[in-house]
Amino acid sequence: MIKWHKLNKLCRGGLQMIYPWHCVVCGLMAEQGICSHCLPLLPRTQHVCQRCGLPLIAAHSEVCGQCLAKPPYVDHIFAPFWFLPPLDRLIIDYKYHQRWENLSLLATLFAQYCPPPVASSQIIAMPSHAQRVRQRGFNAVYELLKAIRKRMIFTHSFAHVARIRHTEAQTGMRREQRQHNMRNAFALKKDFQTQHVIIFDDVVTTGATVNELAHTIKRAGVERVDVWALARTVK
Ligand SMILES: [Zn+2]
Numbered sequence: 001m002i003k004w005h006k007l008n009k010l011c012r013g014g015l016q017m018i019y020p021w022h023c024v025v026c027g028l029m030a031e032q033g034i035c036s037h038c039l040p041l042l043p044r045t046q047h048v049c050q051r052c053g054l055p056l057i058a059a060h061s062e063v064c065g066q067c068l069a070k071p072p073y074v075d076h077i078f079a080p081f082w083f084l085p086p087l088d089r090l091i092i093d094y095k096y097h098q099r100w101e102n103l104s105l106l107a108t109l110f111a112q113y114c115p116p117p118v119a120s121s122q123i124i125a126m127p128s129h130a131q132r133v134r135q136r137g138f139n140a141v142y143e144l145l146k147a148i149r150k151r152m153i154f155t156h157s158f159a160h161v162a163r164i165r166h167t168e169a170q171t172g173m174r175r176e177q178r179q180h181n182m183r184n185a186f187a188l189k190k191d192f193q194t195q196h197v198i199i200f201d202d203v204v205t206t207g208a209t210v211n212e213l214a215h216t217i218k219r220a221g222v223e224r225v226d227v228w229a230l231a232r233t234v235k
Pocket residue numbers: 023024025026027028030034035036037038039
């Protein structure tokens with residue numbers, strides 16, 4: 001069977017070899033995939049809560065009031081960017097329009113800003129709905145993590161977690177509704193051989209999904225669960 005996403009990737013890869021130096025944001029000449037004018041326009045996260053990744057109001061605190069009052073299962077979220085223009089478009093075009101040049105740039109940017117993981121940790125990709133993967137023809141989060149893996153050294157696994165329940169689309173749901181919707185959404189296929197797991201996802205929206213997965217992983221005896229994401233949605 002022809003793997004259309006691989007063919008598409010090959011064609012775009014070929015085009016990139018012919019016209020390699022253009023900025024994915026503005027289309028002007030750029031050697032690194034993004035030009036020096038557009039790079040500073042990417043919305044970097046700064047001074048955020050270590051637990052939930054949202055902006056902090058108090059100057060010297062590390063954790064927000066909400067996380068102090070009710071600590072989430074996730075111990076730490078690292079996301080170098082806000083899910084805002086022009087970065088949101090790069091992720092959307094990669095996921096929904098298979099813009100492979102964006103994949104390469106996003107992986108390079110993430111690897112550039114991400115601190116190296118501790119050696120004993122293990123990284124897993126957020127599991128996707130099989131139905132969505134079939135519709136798109138590829139697993140967007142899995143491909144992204146593979147591309148980052150080429151640029152950073154870490155231990156990863158793709159076979160630990162399954163999504164067991166088809167959850168409703170969460171758009172428009174309130175926080176409590178999202179938490180309820182995600183309950184028992186995941187199951188572990190096998191035990192982790194580490195006490196420190198990192199979940200990789202492309203975008204953290206409310207945090208309800210990663211928090212439910214972190215809950216599932218911690219129930220299996222893992223002590224610490226961090227999240228790596230390309231971008232965080234600002235509330
Ligand atoms: Zn540009």
